[in-house]
Amino acid sequence: MDxxxxxxxxxxxxxxxxxxxxxxxxxxxxVFQASKIVTNHYNKRQWVNEEHVLRGIIADRNGKTLAYSxxxxxxxxxxYPFGNLYSHIIGYSLKEYGKSxxxxxxxxxLLNIDQNPIAEITQKITGPKEKGNNLILTIDHDLQKDxxxxxxxxxxxxxxxxxxxGEIYAMVSNPDFDPSxxxxxxxxxxxxxxxxxxxxxxxxxxAPGSVFKIITATAALENDISKNFECRGSINIDGYVLxxxxxxxxxxxxxxxxxxVSCNVAFARMGLELGEEILQKTCEKYMFNKxxxxxxxxxxxxxxxxMLTKPELGATAIGQxxxxxxxxxxxxxxxxxxxxxxxxxxxxxxxxxxxDGRTIKNFRPQILGSVTDEWTSEKIKDMMINVVDRGTGKxxxxxxxxxxxxxxxxENESQKEHAWxxxxxxxxxxxVCVVIVLENIGLTGGSSAAPIARDLMIAALNKLK
Amino acid sequence: MLRxxxxxxxxQNLILLIDIMALCLLYFYKESFDEFIxxxxxxxxxxxxISNFILLRTSSGDHYIFLIMTMLISIGIIMIYRINPFYGxxxxxxxxxxxxxxxxxxxxxxxxxxxxxxxxxxxILSFILFLSTLxxxxxxxxxxNWIKVxxxxxxxxxxxxxxxxxxxxxxxxxxxxxxxxxxxxxxVYTYIGFLFIQRDLGTAxxxxxxxxTIFYIFENNRKLIxxxxxxxxxxxxxxYFVVNHVQIRVVTWLDPWKYIDNKGYQITQSLxxxxxxxxxxxxxxxxxxxxxxxxxxxxxxxxxxxxMGIFGGIGVIMLFLILVYRGFKIALYQxxxxxxxxxxxxxxxxxxxxxxxxxxxxxxxxxxGVTLPFVSYGGSSLISSFAALGILxxxxxxxxxxxxEDNG
Numbered sequence: 001m002d003x004x005x006x007x008x009x010x011x012x013x014x015x016x017x018x019x020x021x022x023x024x025x026x027x028x029x030x031v032f033q034a035s036k037i038v039t040n041h042y043n044k045r046q047w048v049n050e051e052h053v054l055r056g057i058i059a060d061r062n063g064k065t066l067a068y069s070x071x072x073x074x075x076x077x078x079x080y081p082f083g084n085l086y087s088h089i090i091g092y093s094l095k096e097y098g099k100s101x102x103x104x105x106x107x108x109x110l111l112n113i114d115q116n117p118i119a120e121i122t123q124k125i126t127g128p129k130e131k132g133n134n135l136i137l138t139i140d141h142d143l144q145k146d147x148x149x150x151x152x153x154x155x156x157x158x159x160x161x162x163x164x165x166g167e168i169y170a171m172v173s174n175p176d177f178d179p180s181x182x183x184x185x186x187x188x189x190x191x192x193x194x195x196x197x198x199x200x201x202x203x204x205x206x207a208p209g210s211v212f213k214i215i216t217a218t219a220a221l222e223n224d225i226s227k228n229f230e231c232r233g234s235i236n237i238d239g240y241v242l243x244x245x246x247x248x249x250x251x252x253x254x255x256x257x258x259x260x261v262s263c264n265v266a267f268a269r270m271g272l273e274l275g276e277e278i279l280q281k282t283c284e285k286y287m288f289n290k291x292x293x294x295x296x297x298x299x300x301x302x303x304x305x306x307m308l309t310k311p312e313l314g315a316t317a318i319g320q321x322x323x324x325x326x327x328x329x330x331x332x333x334x335x336x337x338x339x340x341x342x343x344x345x346x347x348x349x350x351x352x353x354x355x356d357g358r359t360i361k362n363f364r365p366q367i368l369g370s371v372t373d374e375w376t377s378e379k380i381k382d383m384m385i386n387v388v389d390r391g392t393g394k395x396x397x398x399x400x401x402x403x404x405x406x407x408x409x410x411e412n413e414s415q416k417e418h419a420w421x422x423x424x425x426x427x428x429x430x431x432v433c434v435v436i437v438l439e440n441i442g443l444t445g446g447s448s449a450a451p452i453a454r455d456l457m458i459a460a461l462n463k464l465k
Numbered sequence: 466m467l468r469x470x471x472x473x474x475x476x477q478n479l480i481l482l483i484d485i486m487a488l489c490l491l492y493f494y495k496e497s498f499d500e501f502i503x504x505x506x507x508x509x510x511x512x513x514x515i516s517n518f519i520l521l522r523t524s525s526g527d528h529y530i531f532l533i534m535t536m537l538i539s540i541g542i543i544m545i546y547r548i549n550p551f552y553g554x555x556x557x558x559x560x561x562x563x564x565x566x567x568x569x570x571x572x573x574x575x576x577x578x579x580x581x582x583x584x585x586x587x588x589i590l591s592f593i594l595f596l597s598t599l600x601x602x603x604x605x606x607x608x609x610n611w612i613k614v615x616x617x618x619x620x621x622x623x624x625x626x627x628x629x630x631x632x633x634x635x636x637x638x639x640x641x642x643x644x645x646x647x648x649x650x651x652x653v654y655t656y657i658g659f660l661f662i663q664r665d666l667g668t669a670x671x672x673x674x675x676x677x678t679i680f681y682i683f684e685n686n687r688k689l690i691x692x693x694x695x696x697x698x699x700x701x702x703x704x705y706f707v708v709n710h711v712q713i714r715v716v717t718w719l720d721p722w723k724y725i726d727n728k729g730y731q732i733t734q735s736l737x738x739x740x741x742x743x744x745x746x747x748x749x750x751x752x753x754x755x756x757x758x759x760x761x762x763x764x765x766x767x768x769x770x771x772x773m774g775i776f777g778g779i780g781v782i783m784l785f786l787i788l789v790y791r792g793f794k795i796a797l798y799q800x801x802x803x804x805x806x807x808x809x810x811x812x813x814x815x816x817x818x819x820x821x822x823x824x825x826x827x828x829x830x831x832x833x834g835v836t837l838p839f840v841s842y843g844g845s846s847l848i849s850s851f852a853a854l855g856i857l858x859x860x861x862x863x864x865x866x867x868x869x870e871d872n873g
Contacts, residue, residue: 004682004683004805005797007681007682008682008793008796008797008809009793009797011678011681011682011793011809011813012789012790012793015786015789015793015816015820016786016789016790018820019782019783019785019786019789019816019820020786021829022782022820022823022824022827022829023779023782023783025824025827025829026739026770026775026778026779026782026827027775027779029736029739029740029827029828030739030740030743030744030775033740034739034740034741034743035740037736037737037740038737038740038741040722040725040733040737042725042726042733042734042737043737043741044737044753044756045737045741045752045753045756048753
C-alpha cells in the first residue's frame with residue numbers, strides 16, 4: 001500500500017470518528033440534558049395543549065369560583081376574581097414566565113392531560129379534549145379573606161388548618177401580588193426586596209422562638225426530666241448568657257409553669273440535660289430536616305446537623321440560634337398535639353372534578369406519622385391551655401371556649417423580633433389550628449399575634465359549625 | 466426479472482416500503498383524503514424505481530452511494546412534506562431535477578476526457594463566479610451569496626465548490642505544475658477571503674477543509690501542512706475578534722440560553738425539538754418541529770430527531786458515515802489520479818457538510834448555516850450535491866490509469 005492510500009485511510013478514520021462523536025454527543029444530550037431543557041419556558045411545546053384545552057376552574061370548599069378561564073378569539077384568558085388573595089395558593093399561569101402555585105402543581109389535571117402512556121396515545125389520535133378538570137380546594141373563602149385582612153400591611157404568614165384531617169382552611173402570605181396583572185409588573189415584582197413571590201407560609205424559614213418550646217417539652221416529657229428548674233432571670237452557659245424576657249426571675253418552677261411564663265432559663269436547662277441527639281430525634285419526628293409532602297412547594301425546617309456547642313444547644317432548646325422552621329411545619333406540629341400526637345398530611349386540594357361534574361379523584365386525610373404518644377400530647381395540651389388561661393397567650397382567650405396555644409417572640413439578625421402564635425380550639429375537641437407569624441414586627445407574640453389568632457379562631461368556629 | 470423487481474430483499478424495495486409506510490402515516494395525520502399525497506407518493510416511487518433501474522444498467526461502478534442518497538432524500542421528503550405539504554411536493558420535483566443533474570453530470574464527466582488539463586480554466590471560472598457574486602449578489606439571511614436571474618436565485622458558491630475540487634485535482638494530478646505550492650495556497654486563501662466577504666462562513670469552512678484534506682494526502686512539502694493549520698487557527702482567532710458575525714456564532718454556541726430571546730433563539734428551539742423527541746421520537750406528525758425557524762432547510766435534522774427520535778437521527782448520521790466510507794473506498798480503488806482526487810474531494814464535500822450542520826444544530830460545534838446534503842429542502846445546494854454524487858459515480862468506475870503517461 002502506498003503513501004497516498006495510507007493517508008486516505010487516515011482521513012477516513014478521522015471522518016468516522018467525527019460522525020461517531022456526533023452519535024455520542026447526541027446520546028449524551030438526550031440522556032443528561034434533555035429532561036432539564038424541555039421544561040424551559042421558551043419551549044412552546046409545553047403550551048400547545050393549553051391553547052386547545054380550556055383550563056379548569058378552581059373553587060373553594062363551598063364552590064366559590066377562585067380562578068377560571070374564558071375563550072377569546074385568539075386563545076383564552078385566565079381570570080383571578082380575587083386578585084392578591086390567592087396569589088400564593090393558586091399562583092399564576094403565564095406563557096412568558098411559566099406557572100406557580102397550584103397552577104403549576106396541578107397543571108396536568110387542570111388541562112386534563114392523561115398521564116398514562118396508552119391514554120396519551122389514544123388522546124393524540126382522537127384529538128385533545130376541550131375542557132380541563134376543575135379543582136375543589138379545602139380553602140374557605142371567607143376565612144381566607146379574614147386571614148388576609150389581619151395580615152394587611154404586615155409581613156408574615158397565617159395558616160388555618162383542621163388538626164384532625166389536615167385540610168387547610170386558609171393560607172396567606174404577605175407581601176403578595178396580583179396574578180392577573182403580574183405579567184405587566186414582572187420585573188418590579190421579581191426584583192422587589194421583600195420577595196412577594198415567595199410563599200412565606202410554606203417556604204419562609206423563621207427562628208421559632210418560644211413556640212419551639214412545645215417540641216422541647218415533648219422531649220422533656222418523653223425522657224422524664226420534668227422536675228423543677230431553678231430560674232434566676234438568666235443563665236450563663238460557658239460564658240454565654242441567655243436571658244429571660246425582661247430578666248424576670250421565676251424562681252423554682254416545674255415544666256407546666258415554665259411553659260406558662262415561657263421561661264427561657266428552664267427550657268435551656270432542659271435542652272442541656274436532654275442533649276443534642278434526643279432533641280434532634282424529637283425534632284425529626286416533627287418533620288424537621290424532612291420534606292413535607294404538600295400541594296405547594298415547601299422548604300424543610302432546619303435542625304442544625306453539625307455538632308452544637310453547649311450555648312448553641314441551650315439556644316436551640318428555646319427556639320433560637322440556628323434552628324429554623326416554616327409556618328406550615330409549626331401549624332402541623334401544633335395540630336399533632338391537638339390530634340393525640342398524630343401528625344396529619346396537610347392538603348389544599350379536596351377533589352378533582354371533570355368538566356361535567358364527575359368526581360375524578362377524592363383526596364383523603366392521611367397520617368404522616370406520630371410525633372409522640374397520647375399521654376404526652378395530652379400533657380402538652382394542658383400546658384398550652386394554661387398558657388392561654390393564665391400565661392403569655394391571654395389575648396387569645398375566647399369566652400366559653402377553651403383555647404390551647406403558645407406564643408413566641410423570636411430574635412433574629414434584624415433588630416425587630418418575629419411574633420409567633422400557634423394554637424387550637426376548642427381544646428377538648430379541636431376543630432381548627434392556627435399559626436401566625438409576623439415578620440420583624442418588633443412586638444411580642446402575646447401582644448400582636450395572639451389577638452389575631454383569637455379573631456380567626458372565632459371566625460373559623462362560627463363558620464365551620 | 467419481475468421476481469427480482471418485486472423481491473423485498475432488493476434495497477430499493479426496502480426504501481420503497483419505508484416511503485409507503487411514512488406516506489400512509491402522513492395520510493392519517495392529515496385526516497382528510499389528500500390526493501396530493503397520493504400523486505406525490507406515486508411520483509416519488511416512480512423516480513426511485515426508474516433511476517435505480519437505469520443506474521444498474523448503465524454504471525459498472527458503486528451502486529450503494531446512489532441507494533444511500535435515495536434513502537436520505539426519502540427521509541427528507543417525508544419530513545418536509547410533514548412540515549409543509551407544498552414544500553414537500555416541490556421537494557419531489559427538486560428530486561426529479563436532482564436525478565436529472567446526477568445523470569447529466571455522470572454522462573458528461575464520463576464522455577469528455579482530459580478534465581485534468583484545464584487547471585487554468587477552473588481557476589478563472591471560479592474568479593468570475595466569485596466576482597459576479599460580489600457585484601450582482603443579493604443579501605439573503607445575512608449572507609450575500611445569491612445571484613438572481615429573473616425569478617430564479619442561485620448560489621454560485623455551490624457551483625464553485627465542484628470547480629474547486631476539479632481545480633485541486635487537476636493541480637495535483639499533473640506532474641508539471643502550473644505554479645508552485647505557494648501560488649496554490651494563495652489562490653485557495655483568496656477564495657476563502659471572497660467567502661468571508663460574502664459572510665458565508667459555512668462554505669468557507671468547507672472550502673478550507675476540502676483543501677486541507679487533499680493537501681494533506683498529496684502535498685509533498687509536509688511542513689506546509691502545519692503552517693496552514695497554524696495560519697487557519699490565526700485567521701479564526703482574528704476573525705473572532707474582528708468579525709461580529711463570527712463572535713455571535715461562538716457566544717451562542719457556548720451559552721445559547723443567555724440569548725434565548727434573540728440571537729440564541731434558533732439554536733435553543735432546535736435543542737428543544739431534539740430534547741422533546743427522546744430516543745424514539747414523537748412519531749411523524751405528532752411533534753412541533755415547525756417551531757424552529759428555517760426547519761425545512763438548515764434545521765431539518767432537528768425535525769428528524771423530534772419526530773423520528775434520536776435513533777432516527779443516528780440512522781441519518783450512519784447513512785452519511787457509510788456514504789463517506791464508500792466514497793473513500795472508491796478513491797482507494799481508483800487508479801486514475803485525477804479521479805482519485807475528485808472522489809476524495811466530493812466525499813469530503815458531502816461528508817463535511819453533513820458533519821458541520823448536524824454538529825451545529827445539536828450544539829456540538831458552533832452553528833454555521835449550511836444545508837444537510839440530500840435531506841434539506843431544495844435549491845442550489847441540493848443540485849450541487851447531486852452533481853457531486855454523479856461525479857463520484859463516474860469516479861467509482863474503472864478507468865484507464867495511463868492517461869497521465871499518454872499526455873506526458
